[in-house]
Amino acid sequence: MAIHEKSLIDAERIQTSDNLVLDGVDVSGHWNTMVLPRYLTDYDTDFARQIQTFSGGENVHRCWQCGSCTNSCTVYAQNTDFNPRYWIYLTNLGLKNEILKDKDIIWTCVSCNRCTNICPKDVKPEGVMKALAHWLEEEGHTPETKSSIFDNEFLDQVYATGRIEDTRVLVNFLRKTNQSVMPPWLIEIGKRMTKYFPLTFLIHMGLHLVFKPRTKSWGRTGEVLREYVHEQKEIARKARAMPKEAVHV
Amino acid sequence: MARKEYSFYPGCSSERLTSASNYMVSVEAMCKKLDVQLNEIPDWNCCGASIGYAEGGELPRHVMNARNLAISEQVNKGQDVVATCAACWLGARETKDRLAHDSDLLAETNEALREAGMNLQYKGEQEVRHMVEVLIEDLGYDELKKPVVKSLEGIKFAGYVGCQTNRPFGIVGESFENPKYLDKLVEIVGGEPVEKYDQKVTCCGGALAFSEPEKSQAQIKKIIESAYDHGAEMIVTPCPVCQMNVEVYQGQINKRYGTKFNMPVTYYSQLMAVAYGGSAKDAGLDGQIIRARKLEEIAAKGVR
Numbered sequence: 001m002a003i004h005e006k007s008l009i010d011a012e013r014i015q016t017s018d019n020l021v022l023d024g025v026d027v028s029g030h031w032n033t034m035v036l037p038r039y040l041t042d043y044d045t046d047f048a049r050q051i052q053t054f055s056g057g058e059n060v061h062r063c064w065q066c067g068s069c070t071n072s073c074t075v076y077a078q079n080t081d082f083n084p085r086y087w088i089y090l091t092n093l094g095l096k097n098e099i100l101k102d103k104d105i106i107w108t109c110v111s112c113n114r115c116t117n118i119c120p121k122d123v124k125p126e127g128v129m130k131a132l133a134h135w136l137e138e139e140g141h142t143p144e145t146k147s148s149i150f151d152n153e154f155l156d157q158v159y160a161t162g163r164i165e166d167t168r169v170l171v172n173f174l175r176k177t178n179q180s181v182m183p184p185w186l187i188e189i190g191k192r193m194t195k196y197f198p199l200t201f202l203i204h205m206g207l208h209l210v211f212k213p214r215t216k217s218w219g220r221t222g223e224v225l226r227e228y229v230h231e232q233k234e235i236a237r238k239a240r241a242m243p244k245e246a247v248h249v
Numbered sequence: 250m251a252r253k254e255y256s257f258y259p260g261c262s263s264e265r266l267t268s269a270s271n272y273m274v275s276v277e278a279m280c281k282k283l284d285v286q287l288n289e290i291p292d293w294n295c296c297g298a299s300i301g302y303a304e305g306g307e308l309p310r311h312v313m314n315a316r317n318l319a320i321s322e323q324v325n326k327g328q329d330v331v332a333t334c335a336a337c338w339l340g341a342r343e344t345k346d347r348l349a350h351d352s353d354l355l356a357e358t359n360e361a362l363r364e365a366g367m368n369l370q371y372k373g374e375q376e377v378r379h380m381v382e383v384l385i386e387d388l389g390y391d392e393l394k395k396p397v398v399k400s401l402e403g404i405k406f407a408g409y410v411g412c413q414t415n416r417p418f419g420i421v422g423e424s425f426e427n428p429k430y431l432d433k434l435v436e437i438v439g440g441e442p443v444e445k446y447d448q449k450v451t452c453c454g455g456a457l458a459f460s461e462p463e464k465s466q467a468q469i470k471k472i473i474e475s476a477y478d479h480g481a482e483m484i485v486t487p488c489p490v491c492q493m494n495v496e497v498y499q500g501q502i503n504k505r506y507g508t509k510f511n512m513p514v515t516y517y518s519q520l521m522a523v524a525y526g527g528s529a530k531d532a533g534l535d536g537q538i539i540r541a542r543k544l545e546e547i548a549a550k551g552v553r
Contacts, residue, residue, distance in 0.1 A: 055306045055307065074451070074452040074454070074468065075464075078464060078467060078468075108457060108461055108464065109456070110452050110454050110455070110456040110457055110465075110468075111412075111456050112412045112416070112452030113412060113416040113417050114412075114416060114452070116416070116417055117416040117417045117425060146459075146460035146461075147456065147460060150299065150459065150460065151299050154298075154299040155299075155309075158294070158295045158297065158313070162294035162295060163261050163264075163294060163295045164261045164295050165261070165267070166261065166262060166267050166268050167267070169299075170459065173459060174459065177460070179459075184501065213261070213264055215292050215293065215294040215295075216292050217292050217367070218294060219365060219366050219367070220364075220365045220366050221294070221312070221313075221316065221362075221365035221367065223365075224312075224361055224364045224365045225308075225309045225312060225313075225361070228308060228309065228361065229309060232306055232308075
């Protein structure tokens with residue numbers, strides 16, 4: 001695919017006649033390919049501001065479309081539908097319906113930070129991906145994504161004890177996403193471990209799951225953070241609900 | 250009295266019986282030989298590695314990191330904070346950076362600490378550094394060479410840096426595209442670095458390891474394949490997430506792609522612990538899923 005962004009054009013708008021002669025010149029096939037113009041009227045001029053109320057999306061308006069984010073993107077290298085530059089463009093134009101076409105893959109950003117590192121305008125594209133994913137969830141366009149489920153499990157443990165226990169985060173995550181709590185690779189690790197480690201080690205590991213590691217003086221810290229997050233969520237919701245004339249971005 | 254002292258932030262994955270406990274073991278052995286004393290921050294908490302964008306903005310993760318840093322300021326006065334885990338370092342480093350440039354955020358963070366009933370105030374007095382920075386900046390390659398009693402001669406290592414110690418902050422003085430410090434560390438312990446390892450800073454896809462495993466495994470495959478293509482026998486890394494991901498899914502990848510990967514993935518500190526005369530146990534080599542047999546053999550040999 002020489003011009004990859006051809007994939008961004010709806011298939012039905014690309015028109016090619018198998019047989020066509022113009023002024024006596026045979027232009028059959030791809031020689032006469034035309035892209036039908038389209039007229040978009042569903043701009044939401046408030047959309048960029050909406051995204052800015054989600055954590056990570058604050059700088060989306062700064063983008064000048066150089067495309068460095070997409071060029072450097074780890075996920076784009078695997079799947080060219082994952083195109084941060086394009087989604088940032090759509091966000092700033094307010095073309096929500098176009099973004100919705102990719103709603104099922106936006107959350108798969110791996111946070112490698114190549115984009116944020118290279119961005120000349122400090123847009124923080126990695127943050128924008130998270131903001132878009134949270135917007136999709138908040139508006140009900142996608143179910144809670146696996147990445148949110150994982151983060152929330154992680155966060156719940158931190159709130160409760162101040163620390164995490166990696167096996168427990170994983171097992172709870174697998175359970176919540178209806179996956180086997182014993183995926184094949186985990187069984188494989190288990191098998192290899194039993195080869196090297198004495199039984200007492202494995203018993204200890206089991207005990208570790210029951211007696212959770214904790215920060216002793218953690219006290220009310222988790223509660224304070226939980227309340228704060230709850231408050232901030234409400235504030236952000238209210239900001240989104242405000243008429244756009246009333247706010248200055 | 251040790252030559253150098255640091256305020257140490259070990260982090261959740263270093264705890265006994267968790268995924269990177271062997272990293273910790275090897276760091277202890279390495280630091281002992283280098284006469285570096287690590288004073289653990291008492292009652293530290295999680296850095297919030299995986300909550301980057303949980304809703305509610307960035308404050309929660311800054312409060313978590315500031316709590317650790319504030320305890321460190323009180324207890325380990327005048328020492329730099331050092332983390333071994335790439336994610337812990339990145340989290341604490343980011344908090345230090347953000348709060349230094351945003352006085353409102355700093356005030357809010359301290360208010361949250363007060364509200365939580367902690368008699369703590371974060372002032373931003375201490376630097377936050379990765380263990381690698383301590384090694385190459387404070388001690389320097391020449392000093393690191395002195396305790397070497399065994400050469401890791403004949404082993405070819407691919408230095409895999411990954412993301413978190415590389416972007417967005419990076420190790421001081423190193424390039425983002427082609428960081429060299431792992432290669433230099435390999436050299437000082439007598440090993441042979443793969444100079445042209447082209448997947449050095451590739452992401453291991455750790456964030457998708459449990460939710461889209463085929464995607465993260467495609468990343469890991471590239472990382473291991475390139476190491477083999479360049480003749481490496483082992484991969485060496487500074488990051489516990491990279492270490493785990495690149496090591497444990499090799500069986501799965503072999504099934505999926507018909508490859509025959511069996512590449513040990515070690516920490517820089519394990520190489521140094523062995524080169525400094527430590528046993529396989531001192532170097533945490535018993536915690537490998539894919540055993541680093543060549544290192545074990547060298548560790549078992551007597552010092553000449």
